[in-house]
Amino acid sequence: MSSPGAPAPTALKHLASVVRSKNAGPLCLTVDVFFSDRIAYERAVVSYGLSANAIAVLYGVQAGQVRRFDLPEIMAIKLAMPRTLCAGDPGDGDVYGAQQHAPMLEVLL
Amino acid sequence: MRAVERLLSRHKPGAERLRVLSATGQLGYGIATESFERGLDRHPHVIGCDMGSIDPGPYYLGSGQMAAPQAMVRRDLERVLCAARALDVPLIIGSAGTAGAGPHLQATLALLHEVAQAHKLPLRVATVSSDLQPDQVVEAMQNGRLHALDESTPGPGLPDAQVVRSCSHIVAQCGSHTFMQALRLNPDVLIAGRSCDTAIFAALPMMLGYDPGLALHMAKIIECTSLCCEPGGRDAMLAELGAQDFVLESMNPALRATPASVAAHALYEQADPWQVDEPEGTLDLRQARYEALDERRTRVSGARFSPRPSPTLKVEGAARVGARAVLIAGVADPGLIAMLPQALREVDQRAHQLLPGAWQMVPHIYGQGAVRPLPAAQRSAHEVGLVLEFLAPEMELARTAAAVFKQNLLHFGYPGRLSTGGNLAFAFTPSECEAHESYRFVLYHLLKGVDPNQVFLVGAQDWS
Numbered sequence: 006m007s008s009p010g011a012p013a014p015t016a017l018k019h020l021a022s023v024v025r026s027k028n029a030g031p032l033c034l035t036v037d038v039f040f041s042d043r044i045a046y047e048r049a050v051v052s053y054g055l056s057a058n059a060i061a062v063l064y065g066v067q068a069g070q071v072r073r074f075d076l077p078e079i080m081a082i083k084l085a086m087p088r089t090l091c092a093g094d095p096g097d098g099d100v101y102g103a104q105q106h107a108p109m110l111e112v113l114l
Numbered sequence: 115m116r117a118v119e120r121l122l123s124r125h126k127p128g129a130e131r132l133r134v135l136s137a138t139g140q141l142g143y144g145i146a147t148e149s150f151e152r153g154l155d156r157h158p159h160v161i162g163c164d165m166g167s168i169d170p171g172p173y174y175l176g177s178g179q180m181a182a183p184q185a186m187v188r189r190d191l192e193r194v195l196c197a198a199r200a201l202d203v204p205l206i207i208g209s210a211g212t213a214g215a216g217p218h219l220q221a222t223l224a225l226l227h228e229v230a231q232a233h234k235l236p237l238r239v240a241t242v243s244s245d246l247q248p249d250q251v252v253e254a255m256q257n258g259r260l261h262a263l264d265e266s267t268p269g270p271g272l273p274d275a276q277v278v279r280s281c282s283h284i285v286a287q288c289g290s291h292t293f294m295q296a297l298r299l300n301p302d303v304l305i306a307g308r309s310c311d312t313a314i315f316a317a318l319p320m321m322l323g324y325d326p327g328l329a330l331h332m333a334k335i336i337e338c339t340s341l342c343c344e345p346g347g348r349d350a351m352l353a354e355l356g357a358q359d360f361v362l363e364s365m366n367p368a369l370r371a372t373p374a375s376v377a378a379h380a381l382y383e384q385a386d387p388w389q390v391d392e393p394e395g396t397l398d399l400r401q402a403r404y405e406a407l408d409e410r411r412t413r414v415s416g417a418r419f420s421p422r423p424s425p426t427l428k429v430e431g432a433a434r435v436g437a438r439a440v441l442i443a444g445v446a447d448p449g450l451i452a453m454l455p456q457a458l459r460e461v462d463q464r465a466h467q468l469l470p471g472a473w474q475m476v477p478h479i480y481g482q483g484a485v486r487p488l489p490a491a492q493r494s495a496h497e498v499g500l501v502l503e504f505l506a507p508e509m510e511l512a513r514t515a516a517a518v519f520k521q522n523l524l525h526f527g528y529p530g531r532l533s534t535g536g537n538l539a540f541a542f543t544p545s546e547c548e549a550h551e552s553y554r555f556v557l558y559h560l561l562k563g564v565d566p567n568q569v570f571l572v573g574a575q576d577w578s
Contacts, residue, residue: 023378029385031168031555032263037381065487074387079377085385093171094554095435095476095505098484100171105486 018110020045026106031092036084046080054112117204117302131354133158136336141165142182149349149365162314166209176432176553178217205303214308215283240296243571244307246284261560284431289393293317299574311337331417332360342379343369359415371412373404395421431557437509439516440549441502444539465519473506473515516546
């Protein structure tokens with residue numbers, strides 16, 4: 006139960022203005038989340054759902070492998086993590102890493 | 115007088131800003147004509163184009179093929195070459211032919227030569243060859259000079275020597291240092307093999323004495339042309355570089371370079387938003403400032419460059435996995451969908467009994483987690499798409515495996531089956547297709563403590 010005055014849990018897709026993923030080289034996946042208002046950004050920064058540990062669980066990588074960068078000037082959060090398969094290896098389903106943002110959309114803040 | 119010499123002798127930093135036009139971030143997919151011409155109207159001092167990337171995957175490096183269609187590459191080369199010669203300014207192209215290995219550089223040069231001949235343009239063309247021989251890499255590995263990209267997190271370590279020797283092509287990304295050496299040969303056009311995107315746009319300003327931090331930050335942004343704008347686009351981008359800052363402006367009037375859109379671009383395809391590693395040092399963006407000059411232009415300042423004592427080169431190598439055939443089919447029967455992974459395993463066993471040999475099937479089950487793992491509750495129960503890859507040493511075996519697998523899956527009798535007419539829906543026949551060769555990256559590492567002059571070959575040729 007949320008405490009009085011605290012906003013109800015809301016999915017990231019309703020709070021963010023951009024949620025995108027892309028390779029940073031074939032071994033690394035990055036996820037960028039942008040917000041268009043300060044309140045939503047501040048809420049995201051302190052949320053458990055966007056903590057490095059929660060993101061590691063969400064993406065099935067080891068705890069400690071997710072790096073998070075907060076960029077308050079542009080109200081953005083950046084996440085970087087190793088890809089589970091090198092881009093283009095047999096079995097890889099997303100060579101560019103451009104559709105790996107999907108699980109972020111439903112993260113509750 | 116050649117174009118580089120003309121610029122170096124006439125441009126005086128401080129007297130006027132250096133106008134750098136980025137024509138395209140992906141030469142060969144069609145440079146937008148109107149915005150490029152608007153850029154030419156601003157009389158740029160140099161025109162640059164990025165032509166390559168590692169993004170499209172290991173096939174291009176491994177095979178030596180270009181990703182962009184040849185006819186479009188020729189078209190784009192024609193646009194930029196004719197424009198550069200009409201203005202008599204240097205044209206600089208990096209990561210020739212997508213992956214920037216020998217065959218890519220040669221194919222790009224051949225197309226440029228065709229264009230130059232067709233338009234009767236005499237040229238001096240400088241080239242940088244970025245290829246490494248497998249033995250060079252093995253030796254570096256044995257001497258402890260090859261390193262994993264990020265040694266702080268567990269990941270792929272070093273490959274063994276045999277795997278390195280199996281690479282069909284290995285390249286290193288050359289930096290501004292190597293571009294400057296090629297520019298000292300005083301060309302009209304510089305075409306480099308695999309390059310850092312930044313070197314294309316930063317080397318000439320640095321030769322002219324502009325601040326390396328500003329030049330590299332400018333280069334990092336404009337190599338993607340108007341992607342840093344709101345809304346993003348592929349149109350030509352102009353940077354006007356001064357002693358203290360640079361000003362960004364898209365050559366498409368509908369696109370606005372705003373402080374927020376430009377700052378946001380620093381995140382794109384970067385693991386670390388504040389630090390960009392270059393062969394010769396590190397670009398630090400922590401102090402970068404973005405200010406609106408007006409609605410469409412942003413002024414950028416503050417980036418700092420720290421050189422490192424000896425250069426670090428990024429090395430890329432790809433090796434052949436095998437020939438690839440692909441089977442494409444749909445499944446709509448809920449009973450089969452529910453047990454699809456098991457059905458594929460059983461059919462795989464049968465097919466291997468029928469067709470021995472070193473082939474393997476790699477499944478992509480769309481609707482069931484082909485793009486990324488899906489929780490059971492989110493998997494499609496009413497329709498899934500199958501893309502099954504068959505990899506084998508030769509195409510004949512890959513194609514045969516696909517055909518045998520297809521027929522056995524089509525008539526696979528799974529428990530509880532009601533539909534005895536066939537298990538697969540084909541959108542077309544033949545539903546098994548030859549899908550090129552399969553390659554994989556075996557090198558994406560750092561080479562430390564090497565002399566770039568020992569790696570990159572710089573040369574020039576005069577075309578009459």
